[in-house]
Each structure stands twice: as C-alpha cells, then as structure tokens.
Amino acid sequence: MSARARQAVILAAGRGSRLGAAGDAQPKCLVPLAGQPVLQWTLSALRKAGIERMLVVAGWKHEALEGWGTELRVNPAWQSTNMVASLRLARDWLLREPTLMVYGDGAYGSHAVDAAASQGSGDIVVPVDRHWERLWRRRFADPLSDAESLRHDGGHLLEIGGKASALAGIQGQFMGLVRWTPAGWRSAEAWLQAQDAAATARLDMTSLLRALLRADVPIGTVTVEGGWVEIDSLADLAAAEEGLDEPGWQHDFRR
Numbered sequence: 452m453s454a455r456a457r458q459a460v461i462l463a464a465g466r467g468s469r470l471g472a473a474g475d476a477q478p479k480c481l482v483p484l485a486g487q488p489v490l491q492w493t494l495s496a497l498r499k500a501g502i503e504r505m506l507v508v509a510g511w512k513h514e515a516l517e518g519w520g521t522e523l524r525v526n527p528a529w530q531s532t533n534m535v536a537s538l539r540l541a542r543d544w545l546l547r548e549p550t551l552m553v554y555g556d557g558a559y560g561s562h563a564v565d566a567a568a569s570q571g572s573g574d575i576v577v578p579v580d581r582h583w584e585r586l587w588r589r590r591f592a593d594p595l596s597d598a599e600s601l602r603h604d605g606g607h608l609l610e611i612g613g614k615a616s617a618l619a620g621i622q623g624q625f626m627g628l629v630r631w632t633p634a635g636w637r638s639a640e641a642w643l644q645a646q647d648a649a650a651t652a653r654l655d656m657t658s659l660l661r662a663l664l665r666a667d668v669p670i671g672t673v674t675v676e677g678g679w680v681e682i683d684s685l686a687d688l689a690a691a692e693e694g695l696d697e698p699g700w701q702h703d704f705r706r
Contacts, residue, residue: 453549453571453572453573453574453576453630453632453671454548454549454632455501455549455568455569456502456548456549456550456551456567456568456569456630457501457502457503457504457548457549457568458502458504458505458506458544458547458548458549458550458551459497459502459504459505459506459550459551459552459553460505460506460508460538460541460544460545460550460551460552460553461480461490461493461505461506461507461508461520461553461554461555462508462534462537462538462552462553462554462555463478463479463480463490463507463508463509463510463516463555463556464478464508464509464510464511464513464525464526464529464537464555465478465479465480465510465511465529465555465556466478466479466510466511466512466529466530467479467482467511467556467682467683469683469684469685470482470682470684470685470688471685476512477512477515478509478510478511478512478513478515478516478555479511479555479556479682480493480516480555480556481515481516482682482688484558484680484682484688484691484692485691485692489555489556489557489558489682490519490555490558492558492559492560493553493555493557493558493559493564494519494520495561496559496560496561496563496564496565497551497553497564499561499564499565500561500564500565500568500569501568502551502564502568503521504521505519505520505521505522506520506521506522506523506524506541506544507519507520507522507523507524507555508524508525508526508537508538508540508541509523509524509525509526509529510525510526510527510529510530510537511529513525524540524541526540528652531652531653532652532653533652533653533654533655534554534654534655534656535643535651535654535655535656535658535659536651536652536653536654538552538656539640539643542636542640545631545633545636546633546636546637547633548633549630549631549632549633550630550631550636551564551567551568551628551629551630552628552629552630552631552656553627553628554627554628554681556627556681556682556683557626557627557628557679557680557681557682558679558680558682558691559626559628559678559679560678560679562675562678563578563580563626563628563675563677563678563679564628566578566673566675567626567628567630567673567675568630570673571606571630571671571672571673572606572671573607573635573669573670573671574631574632574634574635574638574669575629575630575631575632575635575638575639575660575663575668575669575670575671576629576630576670576671576672576673577608577611577625577628577629577630577660577670577671577672577673578626578628578630578672578673578674578675579601579603579608579622579623579624579625579626579672579673579674579675580623580624580626580675580676580677580679581622581623581674581675581676582676582677583598583621583623583624584618584621585677586677586680586681586690587624589690589691589693590681590686590687590690594618595615595616595617595618598615598618598621598624599611599612599613599614599615599621599624599625599657600612600613600614600615600620600621601621601622601623601624601625602620602622603622603623603672605672605674606671606672607669607670607671607672608660608664608670608671608672609664610661610664611625611657611660611661611664612625612655612657612658612660612661613661623674625656625657625660626675626679627656627679627681629656629660638663638668639659639663639668642659642662642663642666642668643659
C-alpha cells in the first residue's frame, strides 16, 4: 500500500457557465449545495481524513477563494486550458510528498476522501465509484450520454476515459480524485514533457490517465461506494440534493 496523502491540491479554476447567475458571480466551487458551498463539503471531508495542508488552484473570480485553503495559486490561462494544466502549477507540492488531487466542482464526503487518501497501492491511485449509475441516472435521462469507459481488476486500472457503448461494460466512474506520490507525478511529468505543449495545455485528467496506461505506467485503484457528487449544472445541483439522504452517503452529507 502506498503512503497516505497528508496534503491536497484542489483544482477550482472553472467558471461554471451552466450554473447561470450563480456561476457568473463566483467560482463554481462556491455554489451552495444543501446550504453550504460545494467546496466546504470537501474541505470538511479532507480535514476529517487528516489532511490540513490544501493548495487551491483557482482561475475565474479567484479573489473569492482567498483563505479557503492554506495556499492559493492562480491559473492565468484558465479559459484556454484544462485540469492537467492547473495541476502542473502544483508541481512543487506533488514532488514533496503523497498528494490527493481533488476536483473543485465535486463535493465529497469523509468516507470517499479517506479511502482516496489512504487505500489502494501504487504511485498513482484512482478511486472508482462502483455505485456510479445511481448518481448518473439522477443527472441524465440517458447515463450513457455522459459516462465514460472504465475497467479495473480490483486493484489496477485497465481502461478509462473512452466512449462507453453499454452500461454493462462500465465497472465504475472516475470521481475527480487521484492520489499521486512524487514518483507517480514524475512519471506523468516525463510523459507530458515528451508531448506537444499546445496539445497538453487542454488535456483533461482522464485523457492523461489513459495516456499513462498506454505508456505502461501502472495505475492502482480503490473502490468507493458513492459519497460524492459532481456539479456541472443547475440540474446537477438539484440531483445532488435529492440524493443526499440515500443509503451509502455518509453522515457528513445528511441534512
């Protein structure tokens, strides 16, 4: 088992244009979910998991995120880049000690975060939600319209980020969480440095993970049973609040 993550990098540069006025007025991660900002759910879960050092990488309305973590950095090219570019701004953190990367537009409960921070083995570990379909059916009339392919053998990632043709072939979904050891990040950085800079600037996280698999970089997995939500739109907010009392959600999500 790889070392437990004691620090986190939260990627929160997005604007949230599909959240209407709420996304125009503030970063996506500060939109309220069940009475408190999406980011507050995650920060509370991180602290319960023993993570106190938190770097927030911001972009849109970044001033509003001052003081939310222990350090704030700004991706000045947030409009034209993607998650991987934001993560690369945390290079010194990633090379210092095991780090949990967290999407800022997700809200996570303490059970999911604790598993992501401590379980699974390897230098790159991806938590996989095996109960993903319940969440996706609340968000989409057709879960396949958004769900991506994901296969694993119970401890190692085999496939991620492709177009899925059938629900039966999806063993889980990516949760916007990755645990990196310094060695794991060096593997990713070596691959990134060998690519065209313009292409990697817009690279999303599952595309990076898929490329690392193709380069024979091993990626571990840990299975999680719910306890998180993804917020991309107003419909997602409504769907998330509907599901907060479902079995499997942790007490820190209950109203």
